[in-house]
Amino acid sequence: MNLSVVIPLLNEEESLKELHDWIAKVMQSNHFLYEIIFIDDGSTDSSWDIIVGLAREHPSVKGIRFQRNFGKSQALHAGFNAVKGDVIITMDADLQDNPDEIPELYNMIREEGYELVSGWKKKRYDSVLFKNMPSKLFNWAARKTSGVKLHDFNCGLKAFDRKVVKNIEVSGEMHRYIPVLAKNAGFSNIGEKVVRHQARKYGKTKFGMERFINGFLDLITIWFVSKFGKQPMHLFGAWGVIMFIIGFGFAIFLGVDKLFINPAGRLITSRPQFFIALTAMLIGSQLFLAGFLGEMIIRSRKNEARYSVSDEINFTQKEEQYSS
Template identity: 55%
Template sequence: MDVSIVVPLLNESESLPELIDWIARVFKQENLVGEVCLIDDGSTDNSWEIICQLKEKYSWIKAIRFLRNYGKSAALQMGFQEVSGEVVITMDADLQDSPDEIPELRRMILEEDFDIVSGWKEKRYDPITKTIPTKIYNAATRALSGIKLHDMNCGLKAYKLDVVKVIEVYGEMHRYIPVIAKWHGFGKIGEKPVIHQARKYGSTKFGLERFVNGFLDLMSITFVSRFKKAPMHFFGTLGSLSFLTGTISALWLLIEKVYLSINGLPIDREVTEKPLFYLALTAVIIGTQMFMTGFIAEMVSLNQPDRNDYHIKSRIE
């Protein structure tokens, strides 16, 4: 199969017929053998009825309906499990992503050998309350991940089939699929400027909380990607620094008191009356707790079934 299209959706009954007809025209024009996997993420409108009608018209449609709304990450992960095309393309169902981009995205994967090609909406038709936070979020993600993409969260992306079969998308990590893929060893990530169209039907399903959640998810994926296999490297380093800082401070106070006593100099305050003593004591306690957290995290990691689950690119026997 040439291409698989994964489309997560929530209450998009108005846009679905136009989207599927558009994809069908592209398949026909480019002579592509493909499939479209629609993931209904708990819609409360008549989206599922529309999907059933479309299935009667187009045999290459696959569809899954969630019992309730689980989120875009869950929908994408389910779609990735179902598809089988050599190139997998994701797009939103709101008609803001253009199916006309499919042939070029597919070509970049096959001919330029990218693992992932991410869309870049150079000209956006979103309100400023969405575009400004998005720019900040993308800048932070580039800085922390080292992946130089202008639009990390663009829903229009293309993947090699191997990529979607290896990565796991959960929580709200759909924003960071390139980061997850790079973590798994798929480091050739490209970018393509794509057409972004104004929303034709309905309204956005994401509120301002997405930016707070996005930042927290970025912290989470950065930590996990670096320290999942060896959490002691993180907690142990911070714990050791805190413990040493506290110990050195306490020793300094003790040496100072001994020096003053030996030389018969007046001692203005006892060691336990100085703020530095309590700061040193706090640092020692925090350092010990961080170190113990590292040990516990290592024990948890040792019991993970996928601790030694390494993805092999090739094998000779």
């Protein structure tokens, strides 16, 4: 199978059939063998009924429905586990991503040797104040923090070599940082393509301003994970030792001063240096313990699914290659 198209969605009943027909037209005109995987992230409208209808009519369509809304990252994770294609395309279901970009994205993976290609919505049809400006600031911070030189980290239209999606774990709200996750997993050949962005045709956006706050918090998380995720003792242990040494140094100073320099002076417990020493040693011990526990957790942690599926369609049958 040449291509797997993974489409997470939430309450997009108006756009699904139009999106499917557009993708199918592109695939058939380029003679691709393909599958389209819709992941219904707990929709409350008739999105799942439409997916079921498409799957009955078109064997290339597959569907996964979550018990409730778990988030885009979990939807992508489920889709990545299910894909069979050599190249994986992700896109949003709101028709703002253009399926006509798929052939060139596919060629960039297969012919030019990229492992991941991220779309860049250079010209956007979104609110300048509430989306464009915060997005520029967010992408600048992500570039500086991660070292991945992309203009648009959060573009839903991306292309992956199969081995990438099978070796990264998208959890929490880390869908914004899939290129960073790929880089941390050892996939450094990451490219970018300017893609056409379209104004939303149906419904309304599912993301508010809180996504930027969450995005920056996630950015801090992924920076820490990329630097110290496998060896947290290198951060917590180092700072713990430094703090303990500072506190212990103050304690030695107080002891020497009381015993040999000024025996008749104030009680040790009435001096501010005593509290500095005590606090520093306590903080140092706690940081060291946090690093030690982090190392133990990492060595014992097992990957666990953070979503529950209520329905699937077209996955139980014998896997075939579809051209229409």
